[in-house]
Amino acid sequence: MDFPQWRKHIDAVVADEGQWVGMLDENGVPMRDAGSIVSLSAPETRLATASLELVLAAGPGDPFVDELIAGGLGLQSATGTLLPAKGPTRMICVxxxxxxxxPFTVTHSVVSGTAVPSQLTVHGVDTTDSxxxxxxxxxxxxWSNAKFSDWVTDASGTTYSKTRRLARVPFATKADGYTMRGQARTVIRNFIQDSLDAVNTLKGWTERPHMVVDFGGxxxxxxxxxxxxxxxxxxxxxxxxAKNFGLTVKVDLWWPGDPAVTVRTNRETGATATRTWPxxxxxARVELMKEVA
Structure with missing residues (x-):
């Protein structure tokens, strides 16, 4: 299914059954519905990272097992335990x-059963953990002005065993002098967006960033x-x-078709505009607790 079809399918399942549970790829795109759910713990929090535990009835050939357990059910460690898959990141979405x-990023999965594996337990953390x-x-x-180059020695002159590609950036090593001042919600929003922009610029990820801050409200x-x-x-x-100043911080997953998001367009002036993405x-959303109560 393409994305519009997935949205229609998921909306229909939610309307009929009250919830949809499925797997997403590393880019947050739906891949498949969850199978027979035995139990699900997927709490919603705004002040800490939440954990997922999804238990599915599963066995050999199950698509969730094939994605999350190495070689389906074929690869084991020296102690006999099943090894996790080493492919791209997978997410569980509710x-x-x-x-x-x-959305929850899968951290590890466990297959259990007696003679034949019959259950798959998937563990994950929500995207605030990012x-x-x-x-x-x-x-x-x-960070934005730094450039990568090839290094054969470290700063002290010690030779590396192989050439490394590094970028030199200064860190805040002083005891004071590196502070941001202003109203708490605005300061924290700007700090998150500044950090996203700095790393993305250094790494060349500006054309398709993985996260932005919501400056609306x-x-x-x-x-x-x-x-x-x-x-x-x-x-x-x-x-x-954030906790001391009565703020909540949450990282949500936006999908094409969701309402537009207010983003910062100029760091110096604080100008904003609404935007959607394909x-x-x-x-990342930073809000006063009283506004989300």
Missing amino acids: ERVGRPRL LAWWPGVSIPME PADTSEELLLRTSDDYVWDTIAAP WPILI
């Missing part, structure tokens, strides 16, 4: 009536925040300040 779409491994850049312009009434930036990961930098994209 759509429910009147609720936000819930902020936990993305660099929280302290000096965005330095009512006027920012949050209190003033001084956000310390130290090149930790984005989530490590913003989690405590592909799935992650949307």
Whole structure:
């Protein structure tokens, strides 16, 4: 099925059964419906990463098993345990009536049974976890202006065993001086988008970014925040300040056909515009708790 057909199919399943559960590829595109669901735990959270546990009735030849277990059921470790597949990232998506779409990145899967494997348990984390491994850049312009080159030695002159392709970027090594100041929601939104833009520019991913920040919603009434930036990961930098200032942070999966998103178009002026995309994209949303209660 193409994307419009998938949307029609998923909407029909949600209308008839109350929810749709299925597998997505590494780009967030639907691949297949889940089979016979034994149990499902897919909580919705806005202040922490949520975990998925999906148990399916499955066996040899099941498409979920083939995707998530190496060689279907054929490859085992030295201790006899089944090995996970090493292919592209897979996601489990849950759509429910009147609720936000819930995407989870698969972390590992386990096949169980007696004589013949009969169940597949899929574990995952929601897409807010993607902020936990993305660099929280302290000096965005330095990353944007950096260039990759071939290195044969490190900064001390030690020779590498093989040539490495690296880009030199300065980190915030001082005890102070690297802060963002302003209303808390705006500061955190800008910090996430700055970090996304800096890494994407350095890596050449600007034509098709995987995530943007939603800059829409009512006027920012949050209190003033001084956000310390130290090149930790984005989530490590913003989690405590967001909680302390009454903000929620969530990363949703946007699909073609969803409402347009307000994005920042100019870092210096803060100008925004609405946009849609012909592909799935992650949307980071930072909101006041009282606005989403």
